[in-house]
Amino acid sequence: MKFEDILDEIDGFGPFQIAVLVLLWVPRMVLPCHFLLNNFIAASPPHRCAIGGTFGNLTEEQRLTVSIPARGDGGGPESCEMFEEPQLQLLANGSRGADPPTLRCQSGWVYDNSTFSSTMATEWDLVCDRKSLTQTTGSIFFLGVILGGLVFGFLSDKYGRKNTLLASYITATVFGFASASADSYVLFAVLRFLTGFGLTGIGINALVLTIEWVDTEHRLFISVIGGLSWSAGNMLLAGFAFLVNDWRPLIVTVTAPLGLALLTWWWVPESARWLLANGKVEKAQFYLDKCAKFNKRPKASSNLKLQKLADFETLEKKKKNYTYLHLIKTPKMRRLTVLTGVVWYGVASTYYGISLNVGGFGLNIYLTHFIYAAIEVPAKLTVYFLLGVFGRRRCQAGTLLLTGVCIITNMLLPPGLWQVRAAVAILGKGLSEASFTTVILYTAELYPTVVRQNGLGYTNLMGRVGVSVAPLILLLGDVWTVLPQVIISSVAIVSGLASLLLPETLNARLPETVDDVEKPSGDEITPESVEPPAVFLQSKNI
Structure with missing residues (x-):
């Protein structure tokens, strides 16, 4: 029984x-x-240096003009710099001549509270x-x-x-x-x-x-x-x-x-x-x-x-005396372990890299986050249908590669086409969710029963590493604005290509032992319909 x-x-x-x-x-x-709370509690609203001192009868706009340099894009005052001395001549001729010396904000910052009344960044001045x-x-x-x-x-x-x-x-x-x-x-x-x-x-x-x-x-x-x-x-x-x-x-x-x-x-x-x-x-x-x-x-x-x-x-x-060492003791298990680790890292890093970057498409941050979340529902349901039609490997590779393509497309589109960029970003988010749903199912079918829990523990750990790195990747935008997108798209494409090296498991009897995995290609197990044990995974709750 x-x-x-x-x-x-x-x-x-x-x-x-x-x-x-x-x-x-x-x-x-x-x-x-x-898991995605940082999108809101760590948001950094528009800000500028606080200016002190007396300026006579100058208006607020005039005080800003003589105290803080304007941004090169014409989008208002600089966020992190102020003039060393007030540039009163700017009120007379509008030209500051040679660039006057500037310094970092000396008296704190003034924040735009129209979107957030308070965040970590505004309370503890986590800016610049x-x-x-x-x-x-x-x-x-x-x-x-x-x-x-x-x-x-x-x-x-x-x-x-x-x-x-x-x-x-x-x-x-x-x-x-x-x-x-x-x-x-x-x-x-x-x-x-x-x-x-x-x-x-x-x-x-x-x-x-x-x-x-x-x-x-x-x-x-x-x-x-x-x-x-x-x-x-x-x-x-x-x-x-x-x-x-x-x-x-x-x-x-x-x-x-x-x-x-x-x-x-x-x-x-x-x-x-x-x-x-x-x-x-x-x-x-x-x-x-x-x-x-x-x-x-x-x-x-x-x-x-x-x-x-x-x-x-x-x-x-x-x-059961199997340990994590059994994941790397034999050649094909080593290969499987490396490839699934790469795929899980790529899937998690890509998903969170997109999810934690909800600005820049001309949409309200709340609306963007909601749309990003809502697209997951049809993505999740659709990929479960496609898994039975196209197989696990094609779905895994296809969703990751297309996610990378969406990110690259967004980098190449001009900022003025924000509607198109937003649509492409939402599509990329849906594809990243589909890749996460696929890897949950696919991984459990790849590992043999005797080491399946160890395999799932290892791949989930690799996914958590990818999640932890994702916020740090976004910081590289200070080095080069599109660098985070370059990295995330590259990771998505590399992990998608890696998944093509994995065996297909659609309608195949699941391996029970390590020997089943190590069998030569000609001795593959006879395919048959099997209910996969994919649900023992932890989904994105990593």
Whole structure:
């Protein structure tokens, strides 16, 4: 007897499974609100040097004229420089002659508060020489995500999904609210790191709990519906940011739903799969009976049968001695490991590189973010259809290469064609989402069963590295305006080409052992229709 047989008895896709999905939708919606929060709390609005001193009866416009040099593009005063001495002659003849000496702002800055009433940049003057610190908080947050993935993955397997989920809720809630009251940049960065650490546990455990209660036939469907929580939360973030344009209350607003998650945690069931695998038969029986009752089915198998299954699962668990080293011990596994690592890094870096850059298309920042989020829904649904038509490899390569092409096209289009540039950018964002959806499915089908979890852990780590680097890439715009786009498009194209070197898995029996992967090309496994275990991945909740 297998666990799937038990699920068949009590209905592996009924009201109970839908209830679990609904209970975990709200906390999963919080993830994109925090992952992309830097778009709003770290925004740097237009600014100029604050000017002091007395200027007689001069108007404000005249004071600016004699105190701050005009930008070369005619777009107003310089943001980071002021004249060393007032240039009163500019009022008489409009010409300053030889360039007068300038210096950095001496008395702080004046900010345009028409879009944001307050951000990190305006409160702590993170502009000009210090503006890199705003993007740095994004990378620090994602470093917390990396560490959280390693720690909560271990805790989930050792202490159970439900208990670890509670720890994640508490950690993310406490440090999320605390970060809203940080009185210094350093303290804020530390608290954001810890918030990212806690949120990762929510992503891991919410997904695994949802999937481990669903039968094989409906796993792919559940993964699609569950994945839409990311898009929904991403769209809500634009609305929250529009309504709450002060950065501290905004952090509180996007963290508050975790309070509801804490209240509903009591109703979230523990994974019966995990309980049986760890010999907790009576507890597993309790949740299985609850599932059967909710689904209006007879009670689960007898305690004796469950005990036999638990003994089998425990024995199998002890037999598994595979480690991360098995990913690189043999030639084809090494090749697979390198290529999937490159693809995951490229997919994550490209997606977040686009998502964290919502300005410059002539659209309101809130509207741009909302459209970027909304395009993910049709992109996600479309690619799941195309995966069954064109295969995994073509979809993976095609979405990445086309994303790179969209970014390059945008670089070449003149700024005046902002409508066209915005349309191309939105298309690129949709394609980057499609590439993320594809890699989630594709990777799980490529790795053999005996090292699949290790393979998924490694590729998710590579994705998190790509996410952490993305905010830093955007800082290179100071060196050359289009340099971030050059790098992101190059990464997308290189990772797309790398995916062409991977084997196709459409309708192919999944490899069970390392030997299955190492077989010569002529000894490939006979293709057959198989439901892929892609849903054990963590989606973009990396």
